[in-house]
Amino acid sequence: MIPSVGQPFPDLTLPDQRGEGVRLSDLTRPSVFDRYAGLEDGSPVIVIFGRGFFCPRDQQQLRGLVGFQPELRVNFARLVYVSADPPRVGAAFRAGLGADWPFLSDEALSATRQLGLLDETEGEYAYRARPYTFVLRPDLHVHSAYDGWYFVGRPTVEELRRDLREIMRSFRAYPYEVWDTPEVRAVRIPQQVWAAGAPPLGASGLEVAHGAVKWFDLGSGNGMIVRDETGEDVFFNFTAIPGEGYRTVRAGTRVAFEIVPGRAGPSARNVQTTS
Incomplete structure (x- = not known):
């Protein structure tokens, strides 16, 4: 069953474009500075399930996000793209786009099946994920979910920015006043x-x-x-x-x-x- 808003998202571990395992909770956990400053909110993560390198809609969506990635870096948010492409193909796709976020490989479709995203309707490219974008809180609960079966259903950069703003407004670190406390000033x-x-x-x-x-x-x-x-x-x-x-x-x-x-x-x- 596809996770909906408010539900927990599985803590997936998948190989990235280098073949190295990446676990979602490792991306969302607080940084070393956050732990010492007592600001242990963590980071939100955007998880995109797509068809793969051959899909023109995925190409268009990801090209738009390449322009968003500098903002994600300074906004302390993470992004991953998941497809059935093997790591080597994901690496080439990523390099061609100029993306700097992880391209995760669900070649065996285990995560795709676990999430109820397997698409069995395609004639030419069967057994790929239904295009879906999830915006997750640091605790891996779903804040928002976008069904991208039609391209218009995929989130715009502004919608993602809005989602991240809503999540981060609940963080202890969000108000300026927190950064002027003795606990934070002791390390910053x-x-x-x-x-x-x-x-x-x-x-x-x-x-x-x-x-x-x-x-x-x-x-x-x-x-x-x-x-x-x-x-x-x-x-x-x-x-x-x-x-x-x-x-x-x-x-x-x-x-x-x-x-x-x-x-x-x-x-x-x-x-x-x-x-």
Whole structure:
């Protein structure tokens, strides 16, 4: 039975265009920053079931979404396309469109059958999914569903934007005021805190620790430090590095920092490189 609005959607795991398994709940779970900031809403995901690379209607729908993908990135929303195309074909289709979202392969039609989407009416291209678009909340409940049997039934970009807005308005992170709370400011430190430069380590009364940067992601501005004293991972956002604008640090860099206790674990503040 096709899931309808308000119903749970199965937590599918399917191979992507590289042949690597992708699970829907892995796409919707909160980011590492969200966990440390206490903003554990997660991300909505748009799941499109289509016929495959040969379908001109799928081609038209996905071309329209290629222009929408930059907005999805900055809006913290996810998108996946599912068809019976094998991963290699999905990879070629994806590259030709210039898409950056996962193209998932349901070659065995297990997910298509599970969702009641198998189309047995086609003469030339039998046993493909009925075109359907689902907009899911982070908990994988259906917020909206669009039957795309006729192309006019497929959602426009504006309809998808409206759906995402409705979902995100219910998030704890949506109001501006939440970002000005002590819990969030402990990991996303306002730049004005560093207006006078880097204060001496420990001047805040916090414990000082030493370690090496384990990783730092330029895209998100988040990273982890391995603490010398305990070997535990300590989270930090780039705003924990004193200075102005976007600040970065390379993996392996030796640092000293202050420890900020938090519900998800310790985070670093006043991160300073050492020789």
